[in-house]
Amino acid sequence: MIILHGFAASNYYNLVKHVLLYKQLPFQENLLYAGSKELLAISPVGKVPAITTPEGLNISESSVICDFLEETYPDIQLYPENSGERAVVRQIMKIAELYFELPSRRFIPYAFSGTEAPEPVKVEIRQVLKRGITALSHLSQFSPWVAGEQFTMADIYVYYVNSIVSKFASSQLEWDVLAEIPGMTKWNESMSQSPIAQKIEADRLTNMPEFIKKVTAQIRASKAKQ
Numbered sequence: 001m002i003i004l005h006g007f008a009a010s011n012y013y014n015l016v017k018h019v020l021l022y023k024q025l026p027f028q029e030n031l032l033y034a035g036s037k038e039l040l041a042i043s044p045v046g047k048v049p050a051i052t053t054p055e056g057l058n059i060s061e062s063s064v065i066c067d068f069l070e071e072t073y074p075d076i077q078l079y080p081e082n083s084g085e086r087a088v089v090r091q092i093m094k095i096a097e098l099y100f101e102l103p104s105r106r107f108i109p110y111a112f113s114g115t116e117a118p119e120p121v122k123v124e125i126r127q128v129l130k131r132g133i134t135a136l137s138h139l140s141q142f143s144p145w146v147a148g149e150q151f152t153m154a155d156i157y158v159y160y161v162n163s164i165v166s167k168f169a170s171s172q173l174e175w176d177v178l179a180e181i182p183g184m185t186k187w188n189e190s191m192s193q194s195p196i197a198q199k200i201e202a203d204r205l206t207n208m209p210e211f212i213k214k215v216t217a218q219i220r221a222s223k224a225k226q
């Protein structure tokens with residue numbers, strides 16, 4: 001059976017979990033936090049998520065895991081047959097990660113320590129997000145799914161990317177980033193209603209107190225070292 005390593009407060013963990021549930025693949029969850037020795041033995045940079053395949057192969061990096069799951073378990077498809085259409089789906093996923101998730105993630109340490117990011121950091125992040133807005137407005141269809149008529153990996157990917165944008169970028173920048181993309185808010189809301197997304201959200205909320213305790217302890221330890 002596939003083992004999914006990580007913790008339910010992680011959006012990357014949740015996007016891979018969503019793919020596993022959508023594809024109706026049996027899997028076991030192994031609770032590991034980022035930076036732990038056990039995780040480092042499985043995930044080379046110590047990040048969450050990672051999976052161990054039934055054959056014992058360890059794989060990390062969410063998009064790589066998504067591709068592996070699709071190639072190995074193609075019965076319930078999450079990429080279009082056509083290679084050009086597949087490239088568009090991957091392009092949306094990549095742009096969402098580079099221009100939406102990664103810049104928004106930079107606000108997480110400020111949010112957890114209850115501080116506001118300095119203005120130059122905000123200016124820089126706002127610029128990157130603007131490029132993401134332009135690109136995603138151009139590429140997204142929402143008819144009814146992100147890449148068109150077929151529900152694809154891009155729907156799952158963008159949904160969990162958006163969770164970081166809404167929670168951290170929008171609050172630090174006082175800017176409803178998702179509302180800038182026509183159709184995005186409505187689509188995001190409908191994604192959140194799916195039974196899989198609801199189960200994942202319930203698991204996330206259950207894990208949150210323990211995760212916050214861990215992060216707070218890490219912040220305290222790093223302050224004590226300074």
Ligand SMILES: N[C@@H](CCC(=O)N[C@@H](CS)C(=O)NCC(=O)O)C(=O)O
Binds near residue numbers: 012061
């Ligand atoms: N590029 C990685 C990013 C994963 C990632 O950033 N995971 C976070 C948890 S949501 C993490 O493990 N952070 C710990 C760290 O940055 O050391 C992927 O696509 O899986």
